[in-house]
Amino acid sequence: MSFDRSNEVSRDGFSSAYGRFYTTRGSIMRVDGPSLRRMFLPKLTPEGQRQLRDRRDFVRGQLQHYGVPFDEQNFSGKGTALLKKALQEGKCDAVPEHILTLQGQLLREWLETRRPDDTPAPPEWVMEAYFLGGDGQPDHTRTTTVVEVPFELSSEYRSGQMREAADEIAGLHCETGRGPKTQTVFMGWNRAAVIAAAKGHAAKEKKKLQAEAKKLKAQEKEKEKSRATKRAKTDTDDAQTQKKDKKSRTTAQKAKTSPVGTYTVKCESIESEWPDAAEDLSLDIHEADEPGIFEVCFDFGILEGVMIMSREKAVLEQYCSQADQDYEDSEDEYTMDEDSVDERPIAGTKRKASSSQQARGSKKSKTGGSQDNTFHLKLRCRETGEGQIYHQAEDGTIKFKGASFASFAGEASLPCVGRGVRFTARKVSDGPCSQQNKWSDYSEEEYERARVSRWH
Template sequence: MSNSNDTSQLPGCPQMPTLKSKGFQLHGQDFTVGGIARVGGARLQELLNPSALRLKREQKHATEEAHRLFNKAFFAAQLKHYDIPFHSSHKRDELLSLLKNAVSQGKCNRVPQSVLDIAAAMKTDYAPLYQKWQAECAAWDAEKKQRDDEAFAKCKTPGERANCDLDRFMDMYFLTNGKPDKSKTPKPLALSGFQDRSSLHSRAERVPGLETCSGGPPSSRELCIGWDSSEVFALASRVSERAYEAEKAQQTAEWEQQMACHRRYIARSLGTGSGGSRQPDKFDLARCLGSYIIQCDEIADQWPDVVRGHTLTMDISKGKGNTLLAAYDFGIIEGTMILSLSEDTLKAIVGGDTSESEASRSDDFYSSEDDGDGDEEGIHTQQPDGGIKRKAGQSSSLARATASAVVRHPVTAKRRKTGAMPSLTRRVYLRLRGRETGEGEIIPDPDSGHIDFLSNSCATFAGLVYHLTFVAKNVEFRGYKVSDTPRVKPEAWEDFSYEAYEHARVGRWY
């Protein structure tokens, strides 16, 4: 039978008929009582008395088979097969006793003539039913084959053909009369859109010389198949390259859409739409309040499936005293930040030292390809390429998310440069707690970092987390304001405490 998918309108294959008479049934060649076949008298004797067998191994097998077979329906069926009277009201042990007596008296050594006559009569009545069923199956097979032929003929690509029918696909490209035929397809194929990669991998392993390799991101792997392993691997590499470029293009397009909100904010709040400028004379922490969209190459590169179609955000609200609170959503992690102009203030609130000294931060963090933020005209809006970094302390769910990240570009991209060195008077220090968004694991140990606002208007900033849990060290991110009003209220700092961590951990498993 073909395994074509194009049989949605075709009725199911006709079912083999079953004939019932006088408590017996005939299904094909199987003559049974309620589907239970007759067991010979000699074997019944062994099942009823396993210890009488000579070999321990045989005793064990007989005991296991008896344990599997022995129930009320089995005992009743054997009594019926040997035409031994019993009442339907009899319980299991009563039926077992009747069967033991019949076996010991030799009543199960041969099939009674009465039962043989019933079986013969049923076979006579069954023959025309069986012949009719065979004819219906032949007609069904012919119609299905025609539909399979039509469906396969409509396929335009190797991937579509493999999805439609693997057997036909293999015959078309790689086999002749079931034998390997390299002349049919000398060059490797990339099976775009093909889903059942494991089945084709298994098929290819049974064909001498046929190689397979998959390329592209794990969420949408594309299988490549051919005779030359180096050519197959090279094709898979090109598939990965194309997937990476497509992923970056999609990220760029999505970021451009998000940046439109920031440009509207700039035009409305700073007057750039009319050519004016209202830059404040000095930095004021209160101007930091509002809603920002966030760009983080490290996260976007490592978890493209997580951030695809998802806007990273940071909403800054007024905190206690001279502090601010921010609700952040970085895609793979979310939570609360405490912001302050003073590290000492944060240490007094949170405790402990920063996780990385300022000397460990990237020397080129503020060397610029941007025009800066002095008049808000030099905003960098194009999603840049990001370099490869190692994730630190990754949790199980984030490890799985990383496994589904897009295959990296073979050429390491240059680190994006984030603007001219801003004044340190606009530096705001931060501590953050949060949770990873896969399994909800809480991050109770505060991560440290800082944000440098690139102008007194606080419309953009460049941030750095010295060691962002689950991600990497020295994680850079940028913020672009879209509103002076925060849109998300921060969760309480205590919601990410060690007690909350333990409660969430227990809740995930129990």
């Protein structure tokens, strides 16, 4: 069995990564004694043959896990006879204490190599590494200090799982401290020490953040200078592009102005709170198959998702409602007959026009000069950190300046950011990037799928 060994920790012939404990040679994980007996005694079974065939070092690995010494000169073939002898003598009935201790040490060392922005380790890994012995019972000798596991301030599910796991271990104390950046779960055998660590977390984290801010001040100045240069170059390029486009138009009657295209976005609310994530905000406006409707794929750094926009609010409401209904119908059809999966309609693609829409005619809405260039919008999105989907549609507006659709000012409610968040955009290309996301990708059904699969 092969693993990603790029960040493993190794010692004394064993390695650990992602909760796995295996031999450094061959990446062999331990098989429990009863299973080994079933596979190799009284005779070799098909399951045992498969293990020997798929893992060249299987026997060496199992003997190493159970601390059974052997001479390579006595090792013949795949080592079946040697393993049978060890099983018959009861040498694989229990794992030596020093190997169980090493397993816990390597797991702790691997957990300590993880960066603060990594997804927190599952609770069972933390309990095994710091608080449980090899027999799965509470072990006060594993660690005598307070263990802290940080989570994002908005985290409820993962931090709750960690607290529940700690509560199940007899004698283990658990407290949560909230700082300016993280909430941290503190665990340990000494109740007073755990409480003190949780109470001091906010001040300790604030001091740490201030030190980091001071250290990075010079770097931030350089970044801002680079961003300013980039914006100036973009403005110059945009001006040249617009000049070339204007010159290339043959007549005013042939000019086709449209919001369709790629836009660079600026949002002070995002730039002030998440400066590192606000350098390349963008959105792509696509013309939908239904007249008067535009689909917008946006990337706002901390959020990514889809907007639907239209000049007419009633048309917008009807389109989004119909898209949701189409998706629910397609899910029902898929459940009833998986063989017809290729025939399912896809929300956000071509749909038959309703009677009211047919009555308005089949021509696409004009987007030129004399019309009001204010569009109503609805949006759904996903938070790019933990991947949480916000399926409840939020409202907003976009107002283009002039008939050229070269720039606009927008206002919308953005999850994690706030209500009435303002942003501006400038068109950099009349051709949008290929549309990758759909309105249905952020539905309540997708939210439930993501929530259920988060820990499975």
